[in-house]
Amino acid sequence: MTVDFKAEVEKRWDDLLADLKTVLAVPSVRDDSQATEDAPLGPGPRDALLKFLEIFERDGFKTKNVDNLAGYLEYGEGDEMLGIIGHVDVVPVGDGWDSDPFTPVIKDNRIYARGSSDDKGPTMAAYYGLKIIKELGLPVSKRIRLILGTDEETGWTGMTHYLETEETPDFGFSPDAEFPIINGEKGNMVMNIHTKGANDGAYQLIKFDAGMRPNMVPDLAVAMVQFPEAETDALVDAFGAFLDESPVTGKIDIDDNIATITVNGKAAHGAKPNTGINAATFLATFLAKYDFNGAARDYLGIITDLLHEQPFADKLGLKECDENMGDLTMNVGIFKFDQESEDNTINLNFRFPTGTDERIANQVGEKVAPYHATVNLEPGTHVPHYVPGDDPLVQTLLDVYHEHTGLPAHEQVIGGGTFGRLLERGVAYGAMFPNSIDTMHQPNEFMDLDDLFRSAVIYADAIYRLAK
Numbered sequence: 001m002t003v004d005f006k007a008e009v010e011k012r013w014d015d016l017l018a019d020l021k022t023v024l025a026v027p028s029v030r031d032d033s034q035a036t037e038d039a040p041l042g043p044g045p046r047d048a049l050l051k052f053l054e055i056f057e058r059d060g061f062k063t064k065n066v067d068n069l070a071g072y073l074e075y076g077e078g079d080e081m082l083g084i085i086g087h088v089d090v091v092p093v094g095d096g097w098d099s100d101p102f103t104p105v106i107k108d109n110r111i112y113a114r115g116s117s118d119d120k121g122p123t124m125a126a127y128y129g130l131k132i133i134k135e136l137g138l139p140v141s142k143r144i145r146l147i148l149g150t151d152e153e154t155g156w157t158g159m160t161h162y163l164e165t166e167e168t169p170d171f172g173f174s175p176d177a178e179f180p181i182i183n184g185e186k187g188n189m190v191m192n193i194h195t196k197g198a199n200d201g202a203y204q205l206i207k208f209d210a211g212m213r214p215n216m217v218p219d220l221a222v223a224m225v226q227f228p229e230a231e232t233d234a235l236v237d238a239f240g241a242f243l244d245e246s247p248v249t250g251k252i253d254i255d256d257n258i259a260t261i262t263v264n265g266k267a268a269h270g271a272k273p274n275t276g277i278n279a280a281t282f283l284a285t286f287l288a289k290y291d292f293n294g295a296a297r298d299y300l301g302i303i304t305d306l307l308h309e310q311p312f313a314d315k316l317g318l319k320e321c322d323e324n325m326g327d328l329t330m331n332v333g334i335f336k337f338d339q340e341s342e343d344n345t346i347n348l349n350f351r352f353p354t355g356t357d358e359r360i361a362n363q364v365g366e367k368v369a370p371y372h373a374t375v376n377l378e379p380g381t382h383v384p385h386y387v388p389g390d391d392p393l394v395q396t397l398l399d400v401y402h403e404h405t406g407l408p409a410h411e412q413v414i415g416g417g418t419f420g421r422l423l424e425r426g427v428a429y430g431a432m433f434p435n436s437i438d439t440m441h442q443p444n445e446f447m448d449l450d451d452l453f454r455s456a457v458i459y460a461d462a463i464y465r466l467a468k
Contacts, residue, residue: 005460008132009453016456017111017449020124023051024104024113028089030151040069041089041157045150048088048120052127052148059131070162071148075134078142082467083169083426084130085159085419086123086176087152090115092212094267095220096443110446118440119152121447122175122431122455129459133467140467145169149419152176153213155380159422171393171466174420175459177428178436180401183394184413185421185428186325189357189381190214191364193302193346195373199339201293203227206258208287208299210280211334214349216441217276218333219267221283222260227290229257242286247277261286269441270331270349271415274311280335281308298371299337299344306367307332307346316367318350318360325353325384325413351415357381385421386413393466397429400462404454407434429462431455 031042039046046068053071056063061073093101093114101114130146150158210221227235232254239252250263263283268276284303306315313330320328334347350360357377365375387394389411398409418428439445
């Protein structure tokens with residue numbers, strides 16, 4: 001049966017946009033401080049999950065809420081199951097937005113909102129692809145399950161719970177990356193460096209704070225510094241000179257002999273730290289030349305000596321490039337220093353092409369030991385994942401992409417981690433195109449409406465071919 005999927009998406013376009021606006025309006029940032037038994041990851045992820053499930057039920061799909069941590073719809077019959085795995089949570093908003101990030105705005109053929117491209121827009125496009133198949137009554141011989149996770153941007157608690165309690169699909173894809181396909185993903189691990197001790201130099205670091213998530217390049221950093229009052233003018237002049245020669249902006253405010261110093265950089269996805277400007281490491285390079293002592297000196301020394309402008313971790317001795325999987329990358333995502341604290345931390349997020357987290361942790365531990373620092377791994381490390389290019393899943397998805405775009409279809413590996421890796425035969429598939437502008441994890445996140453439309457067409461055809 002030949003189906004004009006483009007025409008079918010066109011018929012439902014206004015409905016797709018209306019449903020997308022509805023889910024984008026939910027501020028679904030994970031917030032453990034508001035967690036309850038009913039909202040284990042905070043109210044936002046739960047509410048977004050419920051809104052998606054409400055839309056699925058409205059359209060006649062069978063659904064299940066998995067303890068407000070995950071949810072799914074299921075369609076069709078058969079022994080095999082095709083899984084489509086998206087996520088409803090979003091990263092924190094941050095600064096620099098031109099509009100309310102949870103009030104969707106359509107402007108210049110783009111829809112602006114947090115989650116528009118990561119991942120509510122692509123997930124809604126995939127849903128409408130399946131909705132078309134259902135409404136046309138197209139024949140399928142497999143079960144199709146569209147699964148929603150609620151904390152892809154943090155600990156994957158929701159999908160971990162799903163896999164522990166529900167059936168695992170035999171194969172599938174996640175609409176949470178880029179076309180033509182992502183059939184390989186680097187390993188992903190998060191590590192914390194810890195320092196402690198006295199802070200009694202002529203300059204004292206009262207606080208140093210930056211970053212919201214391990215997988216975001218921090219675009220804002222703030223430090224409070226106590227300094228010799230006689231050096232006020234010199235400090236202000238030095239900061240001005242620093243801004244003149246650095247790719248950041250900022251300001252310094254003086255109150256008696258306390259300076260509050262703010263630096264602004266450029267946010268980026270933690271899988272591509274080289275595309276951002278880390279405000280915190282630049283701030284540390286300015287501060288490190290002053291007479292700090294103890295914990296502050298160690299803290300700033302680690303940043304400036306080992307981490308500043310090190311997206312490929314050269315100074316940690318971890319530089320690596322695999323022929324198939326690409327470079328090891330490192331994002332320095334969260335910084336917390338308080339002179340009253342006995343545990344000051346720097347958070348690192350590695351995307352690695354080969355090996356294990358233990359190898360990386362041991363190497364970092366050796367490098368930071370001279371700074372009286374230790375390291376620990378956070379739970380949830382993911383090892384590298386790869387589905388061979390000759391797998392029928394990969395070949396089918398590449399064929400669909402090429403036929404609808406006329407563009408070359410080829411294998412691809414990324415540093416980002418998607419839910420596609422949860423399945424042994426799982427990949428990521430769209431919704432960014434080669435010429436798309438990537439605004440994931442950045443202010444003024446948007447999805448181009450032409451890309452949204454094209455992805456819905458591709459998803460409809462791909463789901464049909466995989467399931468028939």
